Amino acid sequence: xxxxHKAGADEAEVDMTPMLDIVFIxxxxxxxxxxxxxxxGLDVTRPDSDEPPPETKNVTILVSISEVGIISMEGRDxxxxxxxxxxxxxxxxxxxxxxxxxxxPQSESNLMVGVMDQARLxxxxxxxIAELQ
Amino acid sequence: MASRLAAKEKDEAAVDMTPMLDIVFIxxxxxxxxxxxxxxxGLxxxxxxxxxxxxxxxxxxxxxxxPGDSVWMDNKExxxxxxxxxxxxxxxxxxxxxxxxxxxxxxxxxxxMQVMDQVRQAGAPATAISTAKE
Numbered sequence: 001x002x003x004x005h006k007a008g009a010d011e012a013e014v015d016m017t018p019m020l021d022i023v024f025i026x027x028x029x030x031x032x033x034x035x036x037x038x039x040x041g042l043d044v045t046r047p048d049s050d051e052p053p054p055e056t057k058n059v060t061i062l063v064s065i066s067e068v069g070i071i072s073m074e075g076r077d078x079x080x081x082x083x084x085x086x087x088x089x090x091x092x093x094x095x096x097x098x099x100x101x102x103x104x105p106q107s108e109s110n111l112m113v114g115v116m117d118q119a120r121l122x123x124x125x126x127x128x129i130a131e132l133q
Numbered sequence: 134m135a136s137r138l139a140a141k142e143k144d145e146a147a148v149d150m151t152p153m154l155d156i157v158f159i160x161x162x163x164x165x166x167x168x169x170x171x172x173x174x175g176l177x178x179x180x181x182x183x184x185x186x187x188x189x190x191x192x193x194x195x196x197x198x199x200p201g202d203s204v205w206m207d208n209k210e211x212x213x214x215x216x217x218x219x220x221x222x223x224x225x226x227x228x229x230x231x232x233x234x235x236x237x238x239x240x241x242x243x244x245x246m247q248v249m250d251q252v253r254q255a256g257a258p259a260t261a262i263s264t265a266k267e
Binding site for chain 1: 184188238
């Protein structure tokens with residue numbers, strides 16, 4: 001009887017080596033395939049091109065970028081670094097206003113991103129982009 | 134003497150592996166949970182600079198627009214009209230992943246807006262334009 005008990009204690013020691021092998025192989029696979037990409041980016045909202053923009057009480061501040069990269073606001077041509085100051089001034093007048101960047105399809109995206117960045121720096125509630133007709 | 138030494142060696146050989154196993158399992162679970170299979174665009178671009186950019190989380194699809202307005206996704210050059218179908222296919226694999234568009238500084242706004250329209254029509258939960266730190 002005592003011998004049988006000893007045999008039972010032996011059986012309790014399961015050989016874990018195959019499981020360990022598998023676990024290590026899985027661990028190495030997941031370490032190797034782990035990709036930690038850190039992308040920084042501007043979140044964008046874009047009004048539907050098919051449907052007209054919703055009617056809102058909020059005033060929209062229009063910033064347009066022409067084909068050759070001239071930025072204009074309220075009928076004046078301005079520099080990209082002056083967008084922030086102008087948007088800040090208009091937001092001070094109407095705090096809930098949102099900014100719409102109208103970019104010509106042939107303008108450079110660098111300029112569009114720059115204008116969006118400036119508008120966000122000025123504290124605009126929402127910056128959306130649209131195509132300049 | 135000899136038998137005592139042999140017995141001692143045999144005892145020492147059986148190292149308790151339980152703490153190592155615990156650590157290995159925790160590492161395994163961590164890497165399984167954080168595993169995101171990102172679909173690289175396959176094109177290196179010069180990103181525009183921005184100060185208000187945020188770190189993008191859960192990025193799973195990258196679309197690149199080259200300086201010559203070529204659109205790249207999943208390591209292939211694709212037509213701008215094919216972006217929607219491609220994003221839909223990749224979103225089916227990872228429905229919560231967001232899309233990041235890597236537009237080159239010299240690319241045109243028109244093509245960027247077309248790509249953004251296509252991505253939105255495909256139903257991506259979030260879209261962002263990739264930027265560099267100023």
